[in-house]
Amino acid sequence: MKNIVKALLGSAAIAMMAAPASAATLDDVKAKGHVQCGVNTGLIGFSAPDDQGNWKGLDVDFCRAVAAAIFDDPEAVEFTPLSAKDRFTALQSGEVDVLSRNTTWTISRDTALGLNFAGVTYYDGQGFMINAKKLEGINSALQLSGAAVCVQAGTTTELNLADYFKANNMEYSPVVFEKFEEVNAAYDAGRCDVYTTDQSGLYAVRLNLTNPDDHIVLPEIISKEPLGPAVRHGDDQWFDIVKWVYYALVNAEELGISQANLEEKMNSDNPEVRRLLGTEEGTKLGTDLGLTNDFAVRAIKHVGNYGEIFERNVGADSPLKISRGINALWTKGGLQYGMPIR
């Protein structure tokens, strides 16, 4: 019933919106005094509230960076936890300004759902996790025929799963839940043999299982899951802002600008650094975006560059300990590539 009500409200919102909420998101955001950011309901490393109820994670930090770029205040953001199924309605109906919730960039989400993806903050791929204690001798996803698989509804995961088993002529019995905690609880209770989602998600989920050490992630990666922040169609300025905050963070890492040395870099005479930090004489790069020329400085000052955000939330300084892998800078063999700021 609750879901019907939610969807009803969503469609009612679409019916009632007097003026399209998408017209000038930046003005709306400034008037509200904060960015409304759609996040995950609790995926460690990406967006989850800590013991004190503060939201933490890579997706969360990205929203804080946007808020900092606009308001010079990383706290000028409010979070709306969204399930996989509800997230797009929430963005379309204007309930959130940005959707930063480990969401895979796909063509139909870009077109049929009317989203604009601002970039890829984390390159991921779908994997499988099993309880190695209970299923000895299984070390490849190709041995999974006949298994019961737990998966969350409304995800690309659900679709890739169907494709993968079909392509490999294997059977499976899908056990599909709408809520994240329910998938986790069902897997933990032994309702299914396999848990499947984005690989980063598997590591995060494993941390919260009763006996994390019993579970292994199988080596196969069966899909491409480029995860990134999205905004709705129809507001190019807002799209640009979100996109260039992301590129500014990557460029900052490329140029070696971090939270620690920002002060010193402000006096740099490297023209590239000066353009990014808005210290160039007569620059209009930031104001053309609708922000101030020091928007990148504000973002870096409060949340750090891309690499710092990564390490803090999912990398070496986090419980997940995920290596940079393909999320390293392009100069180091990865895929992160900051478009030129000029």
Place this chain on the structure above:
Amino acid sequence: MATPQSTVEGAAPRVPLFYDPRVRGIAYQVLVFAGLVALIYWIIGNTTANLQRANIASGFDFLQGRAGFDIGDSLVEYSSDSTYGRALFVGFLNTLRVAIVGIITATIIGFIIGIGRLSKNWLINRICLVYVEVFRNIPPLLVIFFWYFGVLSVLPLPRESIDLPLGSYLNSRGLYFPRFLWGEGAWLVLVGLVLGIVFTFFVRRWAHRRQMATGEQFPVFWTSVALIGGLPLLAFLLTGLPLSFEFPELSTFNLRGGIQVRPEFLALYLALSFYTAAFIAEIVRAGVLGVSHGQSEAAQALGLRSGQSMRLVIIPQALRIIIPPLTSQYLNLTKNSSLAVAIGYPDLVATGGTTLNQTGQAIEVVAIWLVVYLGLSLGTAGLMNWYNARMALVER
């Protein structure tokens, strides 16, 4: 709008039209109606504009698209290659299935508990009272969670399945039964069953007439049992036992073969049945108490045994009181079945939600939900009203 100048002609006291309550009433209704039409017009116009702006194509064409997702529990052929329309249909059948078996079970339990509440046996009476109070006062979602996570977590994994009689098993993946595999000539058994039912029908009519005419009773019950049970059995023996079983067997992960009833369905079905039964029990109790005491005394005076007086005198009268509120319990059960999403039973709301999420067709999917639930409710209500009319006192 009415004009205040004109007046009503005739014998009635001359009141200016403006103050005539009838005219005013009509005027208000016209105003409200016009307002409503304007509102609907505005909503439709606004929706279309906003949808276009949000780049969401409208219409039901998306139902023909490939769904791409699998559904765990389906009564009809379905795979990820099927269409969204098919996925919704599968969800609809699942809703219908849990609603129908839930209604039947809830009614049976409800009647037993309701009659039990009236029992003179203190223990039975108290047990039934506790049942009613417990289930009536817990939100249905909690009951569902109890059956799902509570029971699921104590059930063993497939390798340590609990053996049940007749080659059935119970484990955390559900309940497994052997599957009947009918061989050649098995259709004769079905023919036997149909014939048995038809004959029974005629025997009953004949026996009733004869009893009316002569007062002689005929052992209708046992004849029915013999006909309905015996004819198929005879056909079964004559065709040389055309039946084999497919037993569930352990494979790497799960039991294979046989029939599997998934725990999501079991949990939802049990929860809805037990929850609604508590309300039905109270309705039944009220219905029976509502039949005046004189009726049972009269039945006794006629020499009917207590079972007979319950069956022939009390219950038929009580049904008249019971059926209307029972209908609304049936509607509740059907609507509560949408709580299925909470435990991953693929009902209409679940498959519709996934479709909505993938296609973005919010308005259309919500419209389908509304129409289907409305249709189910009206259908149930219609059926119950028909039954109620049949049960109603026939005035002579």
